[in-house]
Amino acid sequence: MGDPSSVATFQFGGLTFNAANIYSGLIAFVLVFLFVFALSRHITMKPGKGQNILEWLIDFTNGILKGSIPGNEAGAFGLYGFTLFLFLFISNQLGLFLQIAVGGKDFVRSPTSDPIVTMTFSLATLMIAQFAGVMKFGWKKHFSGYLQPFVFWLPISIFEEFTNFLTLGLRIFGVIFSGEMLLKIIGGLAFSHGIATMIVAVPLELVWQAFSAFLGAIQAYVFVTLSAVYISKKLEIGD
Amino acid sequence: MFSHLAVASSLAIGDMLFYAICFIILMWLIKLVAWKPINQMMQDRADKISNDIDSAEKSRDDAAKLAKQRQDALANSRQEATGIVDSAKKQGQQQRDGILAQAQTDAQALKDNAKKDIEQERQDALSSVRNDVADLSIEIASKIIQKELNADDQKALIDSYIEGLGK
Numbered sequence: 001m002g003d004p005s006s007v008a009t010f011q012f013g014g015l016t017f018n019a020a021n022i023y024s025g026l027i028a029f030v031l032v033f034l035f036v037f038a039l040s041r042h043i044t045m046k047p048g049k050g051q052n053i054l055e056w057l058i059d060f061t062n063g064i065l066k067g068s069i070p071g072n073e074a075g076a077f078g079l080y081g082f083t084l085f086l087f088l089f090i091s092n093q094l095g096l097f098l099q100i101a102v103g104g105k106d107f108v109r110s111p112t113s114d115p116i117v118t119m120t121f122s123l124a125t126l127m128i129a130q131f132a133g134v135m136k137f138g139w140k141k142h143f144s145g146y147l148q149p150f151v152f153w154l155p156i157s158i159f160e161e162f163t164n165f166l167t168l169g170l171r172i173f174g175v176i177f178s179g180e181m182l183l184k185i186i187g188g189l190a191f192s193h194g195i196a197t198m199i200v201a202v203p204l205e206l207v208w209q210a211f212s213a214f215l216g217a218i219q220a221y222v223f224v225t226l227s228a229v230y231i232s233k234k235l236e237i238g239d
Numbered sequence: 240m241f242s243h244l245a246v247a248s249s250l251a252i253g254d255m256l257f258y259a260i261c262f263i264i265l266m267w268l269i270k271l272v273a274w275k276p277i278n279q280m281m282q283d284r285a286d287k288i289s290n291d292i293d294s295a296e297k298s299r300d301d302a303a304k305l306a307k308q309r310q311d312a313l314a315n316s317r318q319e320a321t322g323i324v325d326s327a328k329k330q331g332q333q334q335r336d337g338i339l340a341q342a343q344t345d346a347q348a349l350k351d352n353a354k355k356d357i358e359q360e361r362q363d364a365l366s367s368v369r370n371d372v373a374d375l376s377i378e379i380a381s382k383i384i385q386k387e388l389n390a391d392d393q394k395a396l397i398d399s400y401i402e403g404l405g406k
Binding site: 012015018022026029032033039043047054055078079082083086111114117120124 | 252254255256258259262265266268269273276278280281283284287
């Protein structure tokens with residue numbers, strides 16, 4: 001895992017696809033949809049159990065967005081924040097209990113343990129931020145924000161955009177990737193010297209899984225929070 | 240790690256497209272299935288709660304108004320009841336006095352009438368008795384006279400009467 005030779009690829013329509021990303025991504029998407037679908041079956045004025053969980057989640061992600069984006073503008077990004085949080089959370093947890101490798105090639109793991117996947121989402125966030133800025137201020141005023149506080153700031157502004165893109169994507173990738181790597185190493189240790197190493201490895205694996213679950217939740221939260229921060233930056237330049 | 244990135248970058252476009260499209264589909268599905276109805280419901284609930292608060296305020300005011308009205312009506316009716324009882328008592332007293340006085344005068348009149356009647360009766364009885372006595376005495380006298388008065392006597396009586404006329 002993580003080693004390029006361990007990735008199964010296939011071609012489709014002139015594009016190369018990473019089989020592990022496709023399979024695990026599909027599983028995560030389906031899990032998110034089933035989770036939301038199952039909880040939203042009986043929507044009533046008096047919320048039931050499922051509706052309560054869903055409403056709490058919506059309030060939670062809306063709270064993250066409202067914490068950074070001022071005024072009523074947070075409402076426009078509510079759905080994005082909600083879906084993003086759920087998808088990243090489930091993706092982060094997926095690899096902790098489900099990793100499938102066939103013939104030394106990965107097929108299912110956390111989608112977020114691949115930098116391409118996380119950087120897709122960081123790119124999406126930054127594009128939404130640019131789009132929101134243009135929508136609010138118009139092209140001219142939006143891009144004049146890159147010249148503040150003075151014109152020579154332009155290279156630094158552009159570089160900042162680029163680093164935002166990289167750090168947002170690589171932060172979550174690093175945490176999840178290293179978590180899964182260590183899980184695999186501990187798993188390998190468990191089977192290396194028979195029953196003795198297994199006794200040592202099982203509690204270690206348990207502890208690391210618990211810690212990774214915690215980290216996965218934190219990283220999903222951080223990703224959505226930083227997304228809200230980057231979006232709010234683009235909504236405030238004119239002020 | 241960089242080698243991983245470098246190799247991955249050759250795969251990037253396909254995976255990125257796949258994730259972007261899947262994510263957009265997921266967002267659309269979630270919007271359809273959960274986001275819209277739940278937000279609608281939350282909005283409805285917020286509206287309902289604020290309406291309920293307003294209507295509760297209103298009904299509390301109404302209740303206070305009604306309670307005050309009832310209090311007033313109660314005090315009023317108590318006063319009225321006392322008035323009615325008082326007037327009834329007074330009327331009763333008056334009526335009693337009137338009836339009593341009436342009864343007294345009636346009784347007096349009856350007594351007077353009775354007295355008068357008795358007196359009248361007595362007078363009548365007396366007079367009738369007196370007449371009866373006179374008649375009786377006349378009859379008795381006539382009977383006595385008739386018995387003693389035969390033809391000779393009658394002749395002598397007439398004679399004496401005539402004699403008396405001649406005087």
